[in-house]
Amino acid sequence: MSERQDQRLLEVNGLKKYFPIKRGFLRKTVGYVKAVDDVSLYVNEGETLGLVGESGCGKTTSGRCILRAIEPTEGEILFKDPNVGWVNVRELEEDALTSVRQHMQIIFQDPYSSLNPRMTLLQLVGEPLVINHGMKGKALEDRVAELLRAVGLRPEYLRRYPHAFSGGQRQRIGVARALALNPRFIVCDEPVSALDVSVQAQILNLLRELQEDFSLTYLFVAHDLSVVRHLADRVAVMYVGKLVEMGETGEIYPSPRHPYTEALMSAVPRPDPRAAKDRIVLEGEVADPANPPGGCYFHPRCRYAKPVCSVESPVLREITEAHFVSCHRAEELSLTGVA
Amino acid sequence: MVGNRTLLEVKSLRTYFPLDEGLVRAVDGADFKLVSGKTLGVVGESGCGKSVTAQSILRIVPRPGKIVEGELLFHRYSKEGDAFSMADVVDLAKLDPRGRDIRRIRGNEIAMVFQEPMTSLSPVHTMGNQIAEVILLHQKVSQAEARERTLDILHRVGMPKPSQTIDSYPFELSGGMRQRGMIAMALSCHPSLLIADEPTTALDVTTEAQILDLMRELQEELGMAIMYITHDLGVVAEMAELAVVMYLGKVVERADVDSLFYNPHHPYTKALLRSIPRITEDRRKWLEAIRGMVPDPYNMPSGCPFHPRCVSAQKQCEEVDPPWVEVEPEHWARCVLYADGTTETGQG
Amino acid sequence: MATIETPTSGARSDTSILRDKDEEHIYTASQWQLMWWQFRKHKAAMIAIVVLGVMYFLALFAEPFAVYGPTERFPRFENVQPTRIRFIDEEGQFRGPFMYELTRTVDPATVRVVFVEDTSEMYPLRFFTPGTPYKILGIFPASLRLVGSGTDGPPIFLFGSDHLGRDLYSRTLYGSRISLFIGFGGVFLTFFFGITLGGISGYLGGTTDEVIMRIIDFMVSIPQIPLWMGLAAAVPRDWPVIRTYFAITLILSIVGWGGLARAVRGKLLSLREEDYVMAARVYGAKPRRLIFKYLLPNFMSYLLVSVTISIPFMILGETALSFLGLGIQPPAVSWGTLLRDAQRLTVVAQRPWQMIPGAFVVAAVLMFNFIGDGLRDAADPYARL
Known part of the structure; x- marks a missing residue:
């Protein structure tokens, strides 16, 4: 393994998730929705990779496929297990998967549907410990109390049910549950987008704090580019199931290399009335993942498109050190980012 | 069409919901003005009463909610040549919510665009029929003429292939197209005031950018006032000239957008502006979060509702209802810090 | 740790419906408790519980x-x-x-x-x-x-x-035994079939699901009353009362399970998609645990409502069959057989008291519907805000 790979915790190669479209009485498969179509990315140990894109671009599906919370159609998911070293998560059998998953957890977007309403905090947060380590009694209570303290909830709340908590507090409970098994890697699936603006910052700070305290690695799935810039070391941008750009946050935001990244960042409304208002407004609609256009999926909306773009699919390539772009014209274009 | 005609004055509006669990003061003191050709941004978090304010203006507050106090003065103008002269003033708060008068105003002179177009459009009627319906309801035109106008308005809102979409059902359209349809419906009778309640919250950023652009263009063209309700400070900065910030039913600050962002006075506004991550800012270690959480509407804090979370809270904040003070010309804040009239410059 | 927030009390909770309770009490209340508190507020349902309680007591100790x-x-x-x-x-x-x-x-x-x-x-x-x-x-x-x-x-x-x-009074009391308890028997069978088949269908999915769903489509499309009558007519007249009773119970439940299986399947499919089920899978919960700790408890309340509203259908079904002479056979007594005696027009005109058992049928059905109503309101204590 190369030196570069030594820093990595997760490497995904050629990940695909196709959902069959079934029609008719006999439920014949008439086509596929290519929710995730050949995505390759990596996450370095201890960093946060922001995975951004608009709804339906496959970012959430990608995150879930990596954990095998849903089964990927194809691809390789390499994870550096602290005990056994590199494993391909996709090929693991049930038992081995359970053991690897202790190191890979997930935090959900919706603080309401992510907690079983019939379990107390003790049961909710303790469940992973009960299942994996058979913990019970005082030991379990102590560990859960410790976890609750770590996410800023009072341990006296052990016997309460989730209905006693507000959205922000519930999100903390979800975080505590994800931390229970001492994971190294957490998929954060839009963890703040359902929260009030004034509570978002608390949860973002909490995630940052926990990352330091427990040396966590995050895959942070989000549609909010401001949040991602604040939290992520590197960013990966998806459009209609494909990764279009990936690189350092500090590089992509000021100087994007893919026209879609440029447009996406330009479209974000800035909380500054004095900011220039010359936004790039994309024409048309996001391509249909069941019936994408030929060539580059973005070409019908791209203002830099050339004839080649409608014929040939671009491949993701490294144009500068650790900056990957899938655009035919990546080298020649000079795009504007956000300062 | 120029000139800043005042269209609607909202004066100390209070809308309460007497529920079994207690009295919910959904709107508890809102004062602002809507001016033709300008956009007023109404910002606040969930439960701050921004949507109920809009519902109060249209008199569509769901039961058992009731306007218990305040005036909603709607100004009408008549146009002679290029000059407008005030024709009459109606207090919307005094109208019968099911009466003829308000029905003639609603959808005609004041129109509304909602957050989720799918739930506010009828699923069993085509887009075109729904828009034509509004036109037929408020104007004396023939069926054919209504369809003609519908087609025209669909063109205007940038609906792709209007001659086809006019006969499409809402579910056949994408989120962005549906929202364009909603806007078309709202604008079909040339309202003087458009209330937009989080119209882009359910949309993606690139679609949001399209809709925001469209609304600005239409405003320039038609000169209506827009009341734009949102939780996104970015959208306010982009869209509005004037803004009010609401917290737990109260308007806590009102100013032009530039002053609000660069010289905020109310501690809530200041804290909110500091706590949001910005796309233009490099990775920062901590965000300055506002402590605590939005309280439950049945358990409202006494005095200033923000005091438990406020960094500048004083002893009196627990007891006194903070005064509405003009801290600078045309810049108002509801906070005891400014009670004696002295102005303290905040940092933006 | 540095910037920890201790959430203040009075945080927005979902159970504001229960303000009158002391807070900690509510926060540590399980779903069943919340449901019960909500249910108690439904006056008609509470009265119905008492009335039905008396009716069942009288039936047992007639x-x-x-x-x-x-x-x-x-x-x-x-x-x-x-x-x-x-x-x-x-x-x-x-x-x-x-x-x-x-x-x-x-x-x-x-x-x-x-x-x-x-x-x-x-x-x-x-x-x-x-x-x-x-x-x-x-x-x-x-x-x-x-x-x-x-x-x-x-x-x-x-x-x-x-x-x-x-004596019609004594007979009405004895008759309530079959009439009231046939509901339970029938519902039990309906639920057995409904939950098992719906559960298999929803949990396994794929071809199994398709096959079960098509069978249900077929079952549901057979007209209910002719099917009942046909089956009931096939029950030999000379069977002992107990056997006839079970046969009728079975016939009544044959019709009901299809709809229930479909509902259970739908509910399972939607619950399976809940994030907390996915979370449980990710932290290693095995299918057995998923079903019994996550899926079942979350639709128990839903099932309880279904049970309550399907019992009256059973009662009505038995009454209808026996009234037509196809259900319980004399000398066994049920409200249906009693009403059968009241079939003739002369009864309505000259002996109206012989229709009194009908009033009991109406009362029982009404009471179950009240309870169902109350349960439906209470089943999801979070749904109301």
Whole structure:
């Protein structure tokens, strides 16, 4: 393994998730929705990779496929297990998967549907410990109390049910549950987008704090580019199931290399009335993942498109050190980012 | 069409919901003005009463909610040549919510665009029929003429292939197209005031950018006032000239957008502006979060509702209802810090 | 750790419906408790629970409350109107509850048999008096009856008597046994089929799901009443009561399970998509644990509502079949068989008391519907805000 790979915790190669479209009485498969179509990315140990894109671009599906919370159609998911070293998560059998998953957890977007309403905090947060380590009694209570303290909830709340908590507090409970098994890697699936603006910052700070305290690695799935810039070391941008750009946050935001990244960042409304208002407004609609256009999926909306773009699919390539772009014209274009 | 005609004055509006669990003061003191050709941004978090304010203006507050106090003065103008002269003033708060008068105003002179177009459009009627319906309801035109106008308005809102979409059902359209349809419906009778309640919250950023652009263009063209309700400070900065910030039913600050962002006075506004991550800012270690959480509407804090979370809270904040003070010309804040009239410059 | 927030009390919670409770009490309340608190607020449902409780109690312990045995006949007392219980005698004096003997005469004008009170002698009602011997729950021999006219008094017909001279009041009590409990039996079977098949369908998905769903489509499309009648008619007449009872229960539940299986499947499919189920899978919960700790508890409340609203359908179904003569066969008594006696028009015109069992059917169904209503409101304590 190369030196570069030594820093990595997760490497995904050629990940695909196709959902069959079934029609008719006999439920014949008439086509596929290519929710995730050949995505390759990596996450370095201890960093946060922001995975951004608009709804339906496959970012959430990608995150879930990596954990095998849903089964990927194809691809390789390499994870550096602290005990056994590199494993391909996709090929693991049930038992081995359970053991690897202790190191890979997930935090959900919706603080309401992510907690079983019939379990107390003790049961909710303790469940992973009960299942994996058979913990019970005082030991379990102590560990859960410790976890609750770590996410800023009072341990006296052990016997309460989730209905006693507000959205922000519930999100903390979800975080505590994800931390229970001492994971190294957490998929954060839009963890703040359902929260009030004034509570978002608390949860973002909490995630940052926990990352330091427990040396966590995050895959942070989000549609909010401001949040991602604040939290992520590197960013990966998806459009209609494909990764279009990936690189350092500090590089992509000021100087994007893919026209879609440029447009996406330009479209974000800035909380500054004095900011220039010359936004790039994309024409048309996001391509249909069941019936994408030929060539580059973005070409019908791209203002830099050339004839080649409608014929040939671009491949993701490294144009500068650790900056990957899938655009035919990546080298020649000079795009504007956000300062 | 120029000139800043005042269209609607909202004066100390209070809308309460007497529920079994207690009295919910959904709107508890809102004062602002809507001016033709300008956009007023109404910002606040969930439960701050921004949507109920809009519902109060249209008199569509769901039961058992009731306007218990305040005036909603709607100004009408008549146009002679290029000059407008005030024709009459109606207090919307005094109208019968099911009466003829308000029905003639609603959808005609004041129109509304909602957050989720799918739930506010009828699923069993085509887009075109729904828009034509509004036109037929408020104007004396023939069926054919209504369809003609519908087609025209669909063109205007940038609906792709209007001659086809006019006969499409809402579910056949994408989120962005549906929202364009909603806007078309709202604008079909040339309202003087458009209330937009989080119209882009359910949309993606690139679609949001399209809709925001469209609304600005239409405003320039038609000169209506827009009341734009949102939780996104970015959208306010982009869209509005004037803004009010609401917290737990109260308007806590009102100013032009530039002053609000660069010289905020109310501690809530200041804290909110500091706590949001910005796309233009490099990775920062901590965000300055506002402590605590939005309280439950049945358990409202006494005095200033923000005091438990406020960094500048004083002893009196627990007891006194903070005064509405003009801290600078045309810049108002509801906070005891400014009670004696002295102005303290905040940092933006 | 540095910037920890201790959430202040009065945080927005979802159970504001229960403000009157002390907070900690609510926060640590399980779903069932929340449901019960919400349910208690539904007055009609609470009354219905009491009424049904009494009805079921009376059905279980019918004998001491009945005046006579279910088939005890009083020759020459056919089609007697309900006995009038009197308190005040001819002279206007209070005498406690008593009755007069009825004498059988023929109305000269209509040439019909009528019963007239013979006011010459008063028969006081006796309480806790020995009557025909019986066995409580079929086990303990006893002979005390709540009400009676003693061994020498004339027969008491609180609801009148039928065309064979049997006491309708006693028969209504005995009949409630089959009528009220057939609901439980039928519902139990419906649920057994519905949950198993719906559960398999929803949990496994794929081809199994397709096959089960198509079978249900077929079942549901058979017209219900002809199917019932056809099946019920096929039950041999000479079967013993118990066997007929189970056959009818089975027939009643055959129709119901399809809809339930479909609902269970739908509910399972939607629950399976909940994030907390996915979370549980990611932290290693095995299918068994997923089903019993995550899926089942979350649709128990839903099932409870379904049970309550399907019992009245069973009661009505039994009544309908027996009324048509296809259900429970005499000498077994159920509300349906009792009403069968009231089929003729003359009953409606001249012996309206023979329709009293119908009132019990209506009452029972109504009460179940009230409870169902209350449960539906309470089933999801979070749904209301």
